[in-house]
Amino acid sequence: MDRMEVMRARHSVRSFTDRQVVPAAAQALRDALDEANREQGLHMQLILDEPSAFSGPLAHYGKFHNVKNYIALVGPKNAQRSIGCGGEQAVLLAQSLGLNTCWVAMTYRRGKVPCTVETGEKLHCVVALGYGTTQGVSHPVKPIEQLCRVDGAMPEWFRRGMEAAQLAPTAMNQQKFLFTLEGTDTVRAKALAGPYTQIDLGIAMCHFALGAGAEGWRWAD
Numbered sequence: 001m002d003r004m005e006v007m008r009a010r011h012s013v014r015s016f017t018d019r020q021v022v023p024a025a026a027q028a029l030r031d032a033l034d035e036a037n038r039e040q041g042l043h044m045q046l047i048l049d050e051p052s053a054f055s056g057p058l059a060h061y062g063k064f065h066n067v068k069n070y071i072a073l074v075g076p077k078n079a080q081r082s083i084g085c086g087g088e089q090a091v092l093l094a095q096s097l098g099l100n101t102c103w104v105a106m107t108y109r110r111g112k113v114p115c116t117v118e119t120g121e122k123l124h125c126v127v128a129l130g131y132g133t134t135q136g137v138s139h140p141v142k143p144i145e146q147l148c149r150v151d152g153a154m155p156e157w158f159r160r161g162m163e164a165a166q167l168a169p170t171a172m173n174q175q176k177f178l179f180t181l182e183g184t185d186t187v188r189a190k191a192l193a194g195p196y197t198q199i200d201l202g203i204a205m206c207h208f209a210l211g212a213g214a215e216g217w218r219w220a221d
C-alpha cells in the first residue's frame with residue numbers, strides 16, 4: 001500500500017480482538033518510536049498487555065472494548081504539534097503493519113498508564129492499538145476548500161497535500177485547521193480555536209507533508 005492508501009484505509013477502531021501484537025510489529029513500532037523520540041525530542045512509549053487504562057466507566061462510555069495495547073504519547077508540556085506528528089507517524093506505520101488504532105485524549109484512565117514522565121514532560125494522550133474487530137468506517141470530512149486558502153489556481157502538490165490533510169484524524173472530528181499557500185511554495189499551517197487543536201494540527205501537518213512530497217515547497221516560519 002502506498003502512503004495515500006494507508007491514510008485512506010485508516011479509521012478509528014475502538015474494539016479489539018484478543019490477538020497479541022506480533023513481535024515483529026511490536027519491534028517495528030518500538031524502533032520507529034525511538035527514532036521519532038530522538039529526532040523530535042519526545043518520549044513516546046509502547047505499552048503492551050496492559051488493560052487497566054481502558055477498563056473503567058470512561059472507556060466504556062467511549063465505547064472502547066478490549067484495549068490492552070497503546071502508545072503513551074509523552075513529551076515536553078508545550079510539544080503538542082510534535083506529539084501530533086510523531087504519534088500519527090506511528091499510527092500510519094501501525095496501519096501498514098495490519099494493526100488498527102484510535103487516538104484517545106479523554107476516554108481513558110490517565111492515572112493507570114504505566115509510562116515514564118520526566119520533569120517538564122506530560123502524558124498528552126494515548127493511541128489505542130491492536131487487531132480490530134472491524135476496520136472502522138469513514139467519517140464525513142469537510143471539503144478541501146473549507147480547509148485551505150489559495151489565491152488563484154491550486155498547485156497539484158498543494159492539492160495532494162490537502163487531500164492527505166483532509167484524511168487526518170482530529171479530536172471529535174472537528175478539523176479545525178487552516179493551510180494557506182503564501183507565494184508559490186510556502187505553506188502556513190494554523191490551528192483554530194478548540195480543544196486539542198494543536199495536536200490535531202500536528203497530525204494534519206504530518207499528512208500534508210506525506211501527500212505533498214518532500215520537494216518544491218516549505219513550511220512558513
Ligand SMILES: Cc1cc2nc3c(=O)[nH]c(=O)nc-3n(C[C@H](O)[C@H](O)[C@H](O)COP(=O)(O)O)c2cc1C
Pocket residue numbers: 010011012013062102103104105106107108125136137138139167168169170171172173196199200203
Ligand atoms: C487528538 C485526538 C483526541 C481524540 N480523543 C478521543 C477520545 O478521547 N475518545 C474517542 O473515542 N475518540 C477520540 N479521538 C478519535 C476521533 O474521534 C476520530 O479520530 C475522529 O472522529 C475521526 O474519525 P476517524 O479517526 O475514524 O477518521 C481523538 C482523536 C484525536 C486526533
